[in-house]
Amino acid sequence: MRHIKNFINGQFLDAVDGKTFEKRSPVDGQVIARIAEAGRVDVDAAVRAAHDALQGEWGRLTVDQRVDLLYGVANEISRRFEDFCDAEMADTGQPRHVMTSAFIPRGAANFKVFADVFKTVSSESFQMATPDGRGAINYAIRVPKGVIGVISPWNAPFLLMTWKVGPALACGNTVVVKPSEETPLTTALLGEVMNAAGVPKGVYNVIHGFGPDSAGEFLTHHPLVDAITFTGETRTGTAIMKAAAEGMRDVSFELGGKNAGIVFADADFAAAVEGIFRSSFLNSGQVCLGTERVYVERPIFESFVAALKARCEAVKFGRPDDHAANYGPLISDEHRRKVLAYYAKAVAEGATVVTGGGIPPMPAELAGGNWIEPTIWTGLPETAAVVREEIFGPCCHIRPFDGEDEVVNLANANDYGLSTTIWTSNLSRAHRLAARIEVGITWVNSWFLRDLRTAFGGSKQSGIGREGGVHSLEFYSETRNICIKL
Numbered sequence: 357m358r359h360i361k362n363f364i365n366g367q368f369l370d371a372v373d374g375k376t377f378e379k380r381s382p383v384d385g386q387v388i389a390r391i392a393e394a395g396r397v398d399v400d401a402a403v404r405a406a407h408d409a410l411q412g413e414w415g416r417l418t419v420d421q422r423v424d425l426l427y428g429v430a431n432e433i434s435r436r437f438e439d440f441c442d443a444e445m446a447d448t449g450q451p452r453h454v455m456t457s458a459f460i461p462r463g464a465a466n467f468k469v470f471a472d473v474f475k476t477v478s479s480e481s482f483q484m485a486t487p488d489g490r491g492a493i494n495y496a497i498r499v500p501k502g503v504i505g506v507i508s509p510w511n512a513p514f515l516l517m518t519w520k521v522g523p524a525l526a527c528g529n530t531v532v533v534k535p536s537e538e539t540p541l542t543t544a545l546l547g548e549v550m551n552a553a554g555v556p557k558g559v560y561n562v563i564h565g566f567g568p569d570s571a572g573e574f575l576t577h578h579p580l581v582d583a584i585t586f587t588g589e590t591r592t593g594t595a596i597m598k599a600a601a602e603g604m605r606d607v608s609f610e611l612g613g614k615n616a617g618i619v620f621a622d623a624d625f626a627a628a629v630e631g632i633f634r635s636s637f638l639n640s641g642q643v644c645l646g647t648e649r650v651y652v653e654r655p656i657f658e659s660f661v662a663a664l665k666a667r668c669e670a671v672k673f674g675r676p677d678d679h680a681a682n683y684g685p686l687i688s689d690e691h692r693r694k695v696l697a698y699y700a701k702a703v704a705e706g707a708t709v710v711t712g713g714g715i716p717p718m719p720a721e722l723a724g725g726n727w728i729e730p731t732i733w734t735g736l737p738e739t740a741a742v743v744r745e746e747i748f749g750p751c752c753h754i755r756p757f758d759g760e761d762e763v764v765n766l767a768n769a770n771d772y773g774l775s776t777t778i779w780t781s782n783l784s785r786a787h788r789l790a791a792r793i794e795v796g797i798t799w800v801n802s803w804f805l806r807d808l809r810t811a812f813g814g815s816k817q818s819g820i821g822r823e824g825g826v827h828s829l830e831f832y833s834e835t836r837n838i839c840i841k842l
């Protein structure tokens with residue numbers, strides 16, 4: 357069994373009061389790690405280490421030196437690629453192909469890409485006229501914000517944590533990371549990587565624990581934290597925003613979604629079925645960008661539902677490293693109970709269960725895991741809870757539509773506004789719809805495809821701010837205005 361410690365000032369440390377908590381495997385329910393739970397004293401030590409590091413060697417590095425260190429981090433992650441895949445598979449129970457195709461490589465890229473972005477970004481400079489004729493030069497420099505509190509979720513833990521840590525460090529900040537209590541392993545491994553790459557002590561710190569009355573809350577309330585970046589539930593974002601209000605700290609929030617998938621009759625049928633299958637069921641439906649509301653143009657509604665049902669019924673449940681398997685469990689028993697409660701609610705609300713709706717039969721050695729069937733419903737009104745609320749499980753409701761206006765109204769009639777995926781062969785229609793749908797990102801004939809240099813974030817209750825490329829630099833640095841009279 358692994359023993360995971362906090363990472364403070366370059367050292368792996370137990371909690372001062374010796375408290376720990378358990379991490380259970382999603383696959384079979386066995387305890388796989390015991391984790392040091394940071395208390396107030398440990399959080400304070402981590403934040404002070406981060407604060408002090410700003411004044412030390414890290415703060416004196418040139419941009420080129422900092423960029424070289426971040427390249428070194430990316431290279432070390434790539435060198436330890438298998439360790440990261442194994443750790444993330446142990447934490448999440450998701451298949452190896454999910455790790456190798458996206459979640460781990462994108463984590464390494466988050467250091468390299470943001471180092472490149474920061475290295476090449478320019479700032480404004482103006483020559484001003486002055487009454488005495490001698491003029492002035494008015495220009496801006498970018499300075500780090502300071503200590504960034506990073507709070508990350510469990511669904512794509514390494515990708516989503518490094519997506520914040522990479523740009524934060526590229527801008528010269530230091531970080532204190534509070535990973536989800538469900539997924540501590542890759543965040544801890546990154547501490548080893550930071551030491552191996554020669555990143556100065558105190559620049560990257562990790563505290564483990566929970567949210568309320570635990571490490572998360574202690575971090576967000578700490579007065580030496582200068583800004584907070586958070587990915588997680590909208591409700592949690594509300595609590596963190598209240599904490600950030602003390603001391604007027606800036607926040608960047610990536611929150612929940614209830615995303616629409618729209619399939620027109622002119623779409624490439626097979627590609628649309630596979631695309632919606634991925635967007636609704638990849639990672640067992642635990643993706644913020646996932647599609648839980650599917651709208652299919654009426655002429656192909658019946659055939660689309662039948663094809664998606666067949667695709668769902670072909671999944672093979674099993675361990676992440678079982679080559680015969682391609683489908684994993686939910687993250688925890690608690691989360692499965694929440695998703696199963698929605699499955700029951702759908703039936704109570706009058707849904708037709710097209711497929712799934714329960715727990716699949718599993719062999720005895722996996723019976724303790726959080727397995728659940730991919731589930732499709734039809735026949736519900738838009739007012740039903742499972743059509744309105746984020747479930748974050750492997751399920752979707754499919755409804756027929758007639759025409760662009762109707763589907764735009766359906767897609768927009770939700771409090772969230774994170775993403776959409778549209779399947780059509782009519783490019784003009786794709787442009788028209790993409791501009792009308794109230795979300796941060798729209799995919800056409802694709803899903804979960806984005807250059808790290810472009811803006812990412814949610815509209816409405818799906819987030820505050822944008823990260824990605826120069827948008828991340830806007831959050832992780834401050835512009836200082838300097839005017840020199842000549």
Ligand code: NAD
Nearest residue numbers: 508509510535536566567572573588589592610611612644
């Ligand atoms: P969560 O909000 O329960 O927890 C996220 C993190 O916040 C965890 O580290 C948790 O310990 C911490 N936390 C909880 N309460 C806190 C508090 N009061 N103060 C400080 N920290 C606190 O979310 P989750 O269940 O880990 O993740 C699933 C949610 O994340 C879904 O709603 C999903 O849509 C969202 N998500 C959004 C994006 C995005 O980019 N928009 C990406 C991934 C996940």
Ligand code: 6OD
Nearest residue numbers: 511512519643644645806
């Ligand atoms: O595209 C990304 O890098 C990104 N932030 C993905 C978010 C995935 C949410 O589950």
